[in-house]
Amino acid sequence: MSSFLNEISTVLVFGLAYAMLLFIISVGLSITMGLMGFANLAHGSFAMAGGYVTVTLVSQMNVPFAVALLIAFIVVAFLSIPFERFLYRHLYRRPELDQVLLTIGLVFVSIAGVTFIWGPDPHLILMPEYLQGSINLGFNIFPKYRIFMIVAGAVIVAGLFYGLERTSIGAKIRAAVDNRRMAESCGINTGRIFTWTFALGSGMAALGGGLGIQILGGIKPVFAFEYLVIFLIVVAVGGLGNIRGTFFAALILGIIDFAGKFYFPEGGAFVIFAVTILVLLIRPQGLFGKA
Amino acid sequence: MSKPILETRDLAKNFGALAVTDNVNFALAPGARHAIIGPNGAGKTTLINLLTGALSPSSGSVYLAGGDITGMAEYQRVKNGIARTFQINTLFMGLSVIENLYLAISERMGVATSLVRPAGKDSAVMEEAVRILNILKLEEDSLTEIHELPYGRQRLVEIAIALALDPKVLLLDEPAAGVPTTESHIILDAVDSLPKDIAVLIIEHDMDVVFRFAERITVLVRGAILAEGSPDDIAANEEVQAVYLGEGSHD
Amino acid sequence: MTAITGADTAATAEAVKFLQTRHRFHWAEVLPWVIAIAVFYLLPGYRLLATQILVMILFALSLDLIVGYAGIISLGHTAFFGTGAYITALLAANNIPDPLIGLVAAAIGAAVLGFLSGWVLLRTAGLTLLVLTMAVTIMLGELANDFDEITGGFDGINFTNSEIFGLIEIDQLWYTSSYIYVLVVLFLSFLLIRTIVHAPFGRMLIGIRENTKRMSAIGTPVHQRQVLVYVISAAIAGIAGALWVQVQGNVTTGVYAFELSGDVLIMIILGGTGRLYGAFIGATVFKILESLTEQILGTNQPYWQLTIGIVLILTVLFARRGLYGIFEDIGEKWKDRSQ
Ligand SMILES: Nc1ncnc2c1ncn2[C@@H]1O[C@H](COP(=O)(O)OP(=O)(O)OP(=O)(O)O)[C@@H](O)[C@H]1O
Numbered sequence: 001m002s003s004f005l006n007e008i009s010t011v012l013v014f015g016l017a018y019a020m021l022l023f024i025i026s027v028g029l030s031i032t033m034g035l036m037g038f039a040n041l042a043h044g045s046f047a048m049a050g051g052y053v054t055v056t057l058v059s060q061m062n063v064p065f066a067v068a069l070l071i072a073f074i075v076v077a078f079l080s081i082p083f084e085r086f087l088y089r090h091l092y093r094r095p096e097l098d099q100v101l102l103t104i105g106l107v108f109v110s111i112a113g114v115t116f117i118w119g120p121d122p123h124l125i126l127m128p129e130y131l132q133g134s135i136n137l138g139f140n141i142f143p144k145y146r147i148f149m150i151v152a153g154a155v156i157v158a159g160l161f162y163g164l165e166r167t168s169i170g171a172k173i174r175a176a177v178d179n180r181r182m183a184e185s186c187g188i189n190t191g192r193i194f195t196w197t198f199a200l201g202s203g204m205a206a207l208g209g210g211l212g213i214q215i216l217g218g219i220k221p222v223f224a225f226e227y228l229v230i231f232l233i234v235v236a237v238g239g240l241g242n243i244r245g246t247f248f249a250a251l252i253l254g255i256i257d258f259a260g261k262f263y264f265p266e267g268g269a270f271v272i273f274a275v276t277i278l279v280l281l282i283r284p285q286g287l288f289g290k291a
Numbered sequence: 292m293s294k295p296i297l298e299t300r301d302l303a304k305n306f307g308a309l310a311v312t313d314n315v316n317f318a319l320a321p322g323a324r325h326a327i328i329g330p331n332g333a334g335k336t337t338l339i340n341l342l343t344g345a346l347s348p349s350s351g352s353v354y355l356a357g358g359d360i361t362g363m364a365e366y367q368r369v370k371n372g373i374a375r376t377f378q379i380n381t382l383f384m385g386l387s388v389i390e391n392l393y394l395a396i397s398e399r400m401g402v403a404t405s406l407v408r409p410a411g412k413d414s415a416v417m418e419e420a421v422r423i424l425n426i427l428k429l430e431e432d433s434l435t436e437i438h439e440l441p442y443g444r445q446r447l448v449e450i451a452i453a454l455a456l457d458p459k460v461l462l463l464d465e466p467a468a469g470v471p472t473t474e475s476h477i478i479l480d481a482v483d484s485l486p487k488d489i490a491v492l493i494i495e496h497d498m499d500v501v502f503r504f505a506e507r508i509t510v511l512v513r514g515a516i517l518a519e520g521s522p523d524d525i526a527a528n529e530e531v532q533a534v535y536l537g538e539g540s541h542d
Numbered sequence: 543m544t545a546i547t548g549a550d551t552a553a554t555a556e557a558v559k560f561l562q563t564r565h566r567f568h569w570a571e572v573l574p575w576v577i578a579i580a581v582f583y584l585l586p587g588y589r590l591l592a593t594q595i596l597v598m599i600l601f602a603l604s605l606d607l608i609v610g611y612a613g614i615i616s617l618g619h620t621a622f623f624g625t626g627a628y629i630t631a632l633l634a635a636n637n638i639p640d641p642l643i644g645l646v647a648a649a650i651g652a653a654v655l656g657f658l659s660g661w662v663l664l665r666t667a668g669l670t671l672l673v674l675t676m677a678v679t680i681m682l683g684e685l686a687n688d689f690d691e692i693t694g695g696f697d698g699i700n701f702t703n704s705e706i707f708g709l710i711e712i713d714q715l716w717y718t719s720s721y722i723y724v725l726v727v728l729f730l731s732f733l734l735i736r737t738i739v740h741a742p743f744g745r746m747l748i749g750i751r752e753n754t755k756r757m758s759a760i761g762t763p764v765h766q767r768q769v770l771v772y773v774i775s776a777a778i779a780g781i782a783g784a785l786w787v788q789v790q791g792n793v794t795t796g797v798y799a800f801e802l803s804g805d806v807l808i809m810i811i812l813g814g815t816g817r818l819y820g821a822f823i824g825a826t827v828f829k830i831l832e833s834l835t836e837q838i839l840g841t842n843q844p845y846w847q848l849t850i851g852i853v854l855i856l857t858v859l860f861a862r863r864g865l866y867g868i869f870e871d872i873g874e875k876w877k878d879r880s881q
């Protein structure tokens with residue numbers, strides 16, 4: 001019985017930590033796709049950039065981890081603005097295929113770029129003391145970092161929902177996602193909303209990239225491709241542009257993925273794909289998407 | 292009235308809480324010249340989409356020549372003689388006019404899945420394409436790609452494609468919409484000279500056109516039929532006048 | 543040419559003539575085959591690379607059928623390539639070493655997978671379809687790795703082919719008869735594909751690409767037709783996969799590599815989609831560029847990824863019709879000037 005509880009709580013805690021990470025990174029992708037109708041396959045590159053900024057700040061400049069995350073968020077958010085303004089904007093009205101190809105091109109370039117600078121091997125960072133080691137919650141022992149990840153994720157999720165539901169900027173974003181033409185006729189400058197939303201989404205991805213270093217076994221160049229599929233799956237299952245949907249999709253897929261790998265070390269990686277195919281076949285618009 | 296070619300019974304469509312088609316009982320006689328009028332957002336296009344099968348109804352049913360076609364797919368209905376034009380041009384923009392017709396005709400004649408014989412070698416299809424080009428006087432633009440045509444000419448191609456399907460029922464959704472009035476007569480002439488054996492249902496805002504063309508008029512307001520009758524009946528109907536005066540005149 | 547009643551005006555007569563003669567061969571269409579034969583004799587040292595290019599052309603052609611003609615975006619075409627490869631290799635390793643049987647079995651197996659996956663996947667479109675095609679491919683790759691007793695895992699399985707018609711051996715060392723073998727299969731497959739795209743079926747695919755909504759409104763069962771072309775495309779991709787492993791006598795789970803799906807998509811974009819010869823140009827330029835980059839700059843740094851990334855971005859931004867489109871434009875200019 002207690003070993004059962006052990007297993008379940010391990011799967012839940014590790015899965016939840018992974019799910020939070022998936023949500024933080026994927027939510028920006030979901031908004032870009034839903035709001036701008038843009039298939040941004042380079043989203044993983046922005047997350048990767050965040051990871052490398054964090055690594056550099058922490059291990060080379062001794063910046064505290066939490067501060068480094070904040071800087072990564074800001075730096076990548078600002079760096080992403082010219083991409084939206086000068087590159088993506090031209091392709092909003094072009095076919096999806098063009099968007100896919102352009103952003104795949106960017107992924108290649110970004111992978112090459114970080115390999116030139118940081119090399120092909122994974123980079124890890126030394127976590128601050130308060131995140132090292134384990135914590136005993138009575139029924140089971142968990143790595144402190146996973147617990148931190150869940151708490152940090154919860155805080156970010158809460159902040160995001162608060163921002164979207166309660167602030168005027170959030171209201172504008174929601175209006176633009178729901179009905180762009182209506183929002184425009186109400187005098188909302190959707191062009192500017194796009195830019196800021198894109199920057200926010202990229203910043204979130206960067207934050208995720210930094211937070212994920214520990215959980216994903218270091219940051220490495222192939223990150224931009226390796227995890228892209230997972231992010232896309234989360235977005236598709238959640239329903240494009242649906243923030244709540246993205247959250248639940250991340251939750252379900254994160255836990256299932258971890259459970260799959262935990263119970264079937266051999267073939268567990270394929271569980272998440274099977275689940276995705278099943279979900280999207282029954283609901284092509286995603287679990288929470290508009291029909 | 293003879294037995295209707297196309298008929299709906301208690302047809303309803305909701306988008307969420309919004310009843311866009313509200314228990315519509317509508318009948319189109321064979322060879323009819325029938326117009327649907329109604330304010331913007333009345334649900335006219337939605338009704339056409341329900342008739343063609345582009346949308347499936349929330350409840351109620353659709354009959355073609357007495358047979359229930361409610362569950363029939365859009366493409367099957369086309370094969371059974373229902374053709375439509377779109378309010379906003381829905382054409383093969385990168386293809387020439389003759390190729391647009393070619394696609395419709397090869398599908399109708401059942402050769403569209405032929406894998407071997409070069410497309411242009413099928414004389415029956417080609418002859419039919421040329422015949423339609425001639426009817427709508429599109430000869431000069433045969434090889435022009437749609438996106439190079441002015442919008443008014445594109446509207447003609449909309450009608451040409453529908454005619455190429457050899458329909459029993461033709462549903463025209465504002466055929467002259469978006470065309471400057473100086474040119475709309477070309478399209479309306481084309482509508483006037485449609486073969487008499489085709490039942491034509493037209494959605495149109497221009498009352499002059501409606502009263503010139505239609506032998507019967509249905510007024511749709513907020514998804515429901517407000518009135519139906521001959522043009523004289525409708526012109527004299529006070530409720531209809533109230534709607535049109537109350538909601539302002541239409542373009 | 544058959545006379546068409548009613549084509550009385552000059553414009554309609556011209557249009558009719560254009561459609562009636564469009565499928566005819568242009569003299570320039572012998573070029574790829576002349577080049578392929580010239581490479582065989584003049585550059586024997588490059589036969590391995592050339593063989594790979596020929597196979598990739600076939601793979602790219604299969605993808606062009608769905609992407610370029612029918613407008614179905616897929617990032618998972620290796621599912622069929624890999625399946626064809628494994629079917630052939632497993633047959634050969636289990637006492638059915640006839641290469642032609644291998645090709646047919648690969649085509650059928652890939653077609654069956656194409657039918658099963660296409661029937662369900664093609665109900666979706668856009669991003670969802672993209673994700674699903676990726677998911678299916680990655681899943682197959684995972685399965686191939688999990689069942690490594692059967693697939694041989696990363697090490698793969700080795701096998702030998704028997705002689706074609708009991709006469710011609712596929713040499714795996716010097717790429718002599720195997721080069722010819724691949725070239726002949728490519729040529730025959732190409733003739734088939736070319737016939738299909740010029741037939742009403744091919745025109746119908748273009749209609750689906752241009753406007754699905756209108757296709758339904760002219761009576762086309764769009765989903766069925768998409769599945770049909772998906773199956774045809776899968777079969778051809780399966781043949782390409784079979785060729786790929788037959789000339790090497792070895793198969794690894796690498797044939798399911800998701801990256802290959804991306805590469806082949808890039809090839810047709812680079813060459814130009816929806817025009818057949820784009821696949822020839824794209825696959826050739828891609829592979830040559832790849833081997834040049836790796837030879838000159840080495841493989842210890844990601845120069846190739848940098849190159850292909852930049853090429854891809856520039857193509858999408860400035861040459862959306864690919865290299866073939868650029869050639870067309872140059873040809874037009876040249877014609878204008880000489881007139
Ligand atoms: N797919 C949809 N989802 C939600 N609401 C819709 C949808 N399609 C139409 N509507 C709504 O249904 C109502 C009727 O639309 P419809 O296009 O049928 O009107 P219409 O009579 O053709 O108007 P118009 O004269 O402007 O063409 C409108 O309020 C429209 O906003």
Ligand SMILES: [Mg+2]
Nearest residue numbers: 335336337378
């Ligand atoms: Mg309308």
